[in-house]
Amino acid sequence: MKRVYPDKEFCIGCHLCEVACITAHSESKDVVIAYTQERREKGITSCKKVFEKGHTCVAVSCRHCDEPACVAACISGGLHKDPKTGRTVYDREKCVGCWSCLMACPYGAIKRHPVENKIIKCDLCQDREEGPACVAACPNLALKFEER
Amino acid sequence: MLFQPINKNYHEFHIDRDKDLCINCEVCVRQCSYGSHYWDEVRGKVMHDNSKCVGCHRCEALCPTAALHIRKKPSEYRGGASWRPVFMENIYKQADTGGVLLAGMGSPVDIPVYWDRMLLDASQVTNPSIDPLREPMELKTFLGAKPSKLEIETGKDGKPKLKTKLTPQLELNYPIMFSAMSFGSINFNLHRAMARAASELGIYYNTGEGGLHKSLYKYGQNTIVQVASGRFGVHKDYLQAGAGIEIKVGQGAKPGIGGHLPGEKINDMVSETRMVPIGSDAISPAPHHDIYSIEDLLQLIFALKEASEYKAPVSVKIAAVHNVAAIASGIVRAGADIVTIDGMRGGTGAAPAMTRDNVGIPLELALASVDQRLRDEGIRNQASIVAAGGIRCSADAIKAIALGADAVYIATGALIAVGCTLCGRCYTGKCPWGIATNDPKLAKRQNPDIAAKKMTNLVRAWGHEIEEMLGGMGLNSIESLRGNRDKLRAVGLSDTEMDILGVKHAGR
Numbered sequence: 001m002k003r004v005y006p007d008k009e010f011c012i013g014c015h016l017c018e019v020a021c022i023t024a025h026s027e028s029k030d031v032v033i034a035y036t037q038e039r040r041e042k043g044i045t046s047c048k049k050v051f052e053k054g055h056t057c058v059a060v061s062c063r064h065c066d067e068p069a070c071v072a073a074c075i076s077g078g079l080h081k082d083p084k085t086g087r088t089v090y091d092r093e094k095c096v097g098c099w100s101c102l103m104a105c106p107y108g109a110i111k112r113h114p115v116e117n118k119i120i121k122c123d124l125c126q127d128r129e130e131g132p133a134c135v136a137a138c139p140n141l142a143l144k145f146e147e148r
Numbered sequence: 149m150l151f152q153p154i155n156k157n158y159h160e161f162h163i164d165r166d167k168d169l170c171i172n173c174e175v176c177v178r179q180c181s182y183g184s185h186y187w188d189e190v191r192g193k194v195m196h197d198n199s200k201c202v203g204c205h206r207c208e209a210l211c212p213t214a215a216l217h218i219r220k221k222p223s224e225y226r227g228g229a230s231w232r233p234v235f236m237e238n239i240y241k242q243a244d245t246g247g248v249l250l251a252g253m254g255s256p257v258d259i260p261v262y263w264d265r266m267l268l269d270a271s272q273v274t275n276p277s278i279d280p281l282r283e284p285m286e287l288k289t290f291l292g293a294k295p296s297k298l299e300i301e302t303g304k305d306g307k308p309k310l311k312t313k314l315t316p317q318l319e320l321n322y323p324i325m326f327s328a329m330s331f332g333s334i335n336f337n338l339h340r341a342m343a344r345a346a347s348e349l350g351i352y353y354n355t356g357e358g359g360l361h362k363s364l365y366k367y368g369q370n371t372i373v374q375v376a377s378g379r380f381g382v383h384k385d386y387l388q389a390g391a392g393i394e395i396k397v398g399q400g401a402k403p404g405i406g407g408h409l410p411g412e413k414i415n416d417m418v419s420e421t422r423m424v425p426i427g428s429d430a431i432s433p434a435p436h437h438d439i440y441s442i443e444d445l446l447q448l449i450f451a452l453k454e455a456s457e458y459k460a461p462v463s464v465k466i467a468a469v470h471n472v473a474a475i476a477s478g479i480v481r482a483g484a485d486i487v488t489i490d491g492m493r494g495g496t497g498a499a500p501a502m503t504r505d506n507v508g509i510p511l512e513l514a515l516a517s518v519d520q521r522l523r524d525e526g527i528r529n530q531a532s533i534v535a536a537g538g539i540r541c542s543a544d545a546i547k548a549i550a551l552g553a554d555a556v557y558i559a560t561g562a563l564i565a566v567g568c569t570l571c572g573r574c575y576t577g578k579c580p581w582g583i584a585t586n587d588p589k590l591a592k593r594q595n596p597d598i599a600a601k602k603m604t605n606l607v608r609a610w611g612h613e614i615e616e617m618l619g620g621m622g623l624n625s626i627e628s629l630r631g632n633r634d635k636l637r638a639v640g641l642s643d644t645e646m647d648i649l650g651v652k653h654a655g656r
Contacts, residue, residue, distance in 0.1 A: 012589075012593050016175060032168075032169060032213055140592075140595045141597060
């Protein structure tokens, strides 16, 4: 399956992927409204997080692992592996907000929702025809959406 | 500003932030390597300090909401035609520092750009123009000494065979090369990108005076290795790694002076390649200490030919200065296969501003007079001429070829292709575009995959345009235009200028 692969050699730590993620997952799809109003009022959060240490930066989000630890840890069936697409799918309705998946994820790629008892996790922008927004926004080709 | 030197307010640029559009995402804060943008804890929003802005436009380019505009500061001095603001600001700076004014990139001074004063011809009625999309068009160029005559003999198989032994040639698919920019002055990512682009295009890039990193030896077939007065990174393997060798005597941006790569730019890779200690300044002397005459130059040319086993043509690069034609004649007689003329608008990573803006002559005049002199002396075939310094577009390149160049070098153009906005602060080592810096955090802003693609695109685009203009003139080969000044006409130039350029006025 196609996944988003970060390239730490060329990630410049600009955080534009986070801005793009927030915009893509907003209602308005408008960067200014999404980043200010919707973020403040609805707690809309980026699924992506840029980690920095020294000169190195890397933008991390759900890796859609072949054997996901989060799915194994989920107590409510809120996370499952889609056998067709290979994606690790989050079902918001079933999620009870126990944070077991947060503890289990070895990449730190799952976040708590800031206002609701839910999680934030990358869905590979499944409704976005052009593919993941973060990949499109990266100015340095440090995020690649491809089969490996 | 409070607690600041009083002339800190005389800065060049002004950052306009649209309050309705700024989302305080801090992308600008992270991009600015000069600290112009910052997160203000007290106000809880992004603020900026105009006095730190160098006008590189990096923040503007990456701002996700287009909330930023960088403008010239509108403040105006009374000044006058003589005391222009730049002179006043220079004095304020020097009164503070007591130092030499440094500058980067090409000279911004208002000397005539003769490219803009020369126009190309086109076919009408009496000779047909050619459509390069339908008919063959030849841009292939060979650099190196050409024989005075060719002798043909009949081979054993009864077919004609070339008897004359040709000296080594550089074969170019486009009459354009990437000019010398040393590893150190620009970083490894860009050297890698240039090497890849040159290989892809079938042209050459010049290593500059900082040596060649071992990992780039594989691109040697498309590399010209440079030997300059500092002799950085020069050894047998290096000389044999490239397809051509260039002796750099002078640089258009700073004729008569050497180079100075500050220690901050010397990291482990640069140190290994240049063969100088990490963190030490790499200083190129003004002269080559073994060249004090044309005879000395001859010795170096042949020493390098020996070292490369006569497989690589040797180029000698000089800055365009007053007696350039006589000097070029001496260089050709000393055995150079290529003469490179670098005009005063050529770029640099660092030069004293006074030298950059006041020393040397424009490329167009130098090129025309060198070509004419070599022809008059009957030695034009003994060397190719490469024109460098201030080639801005394919029309400049084609005009240079009509004036007598065999090929042109581009460097500033190649850097603009990868993002450079000519802010001219290359000497600080903090280039926000990741070009003139070896800071790993900044250098990775140049992804060689993107940079190589952009440089390749640029040369291909210019190639198409050159073909189009050649076809318009009814020519199907760049060879037919070389030194063909009848295809040029001057507009608004004096008789002296036209005499030197060897072109007629438009209408004649």
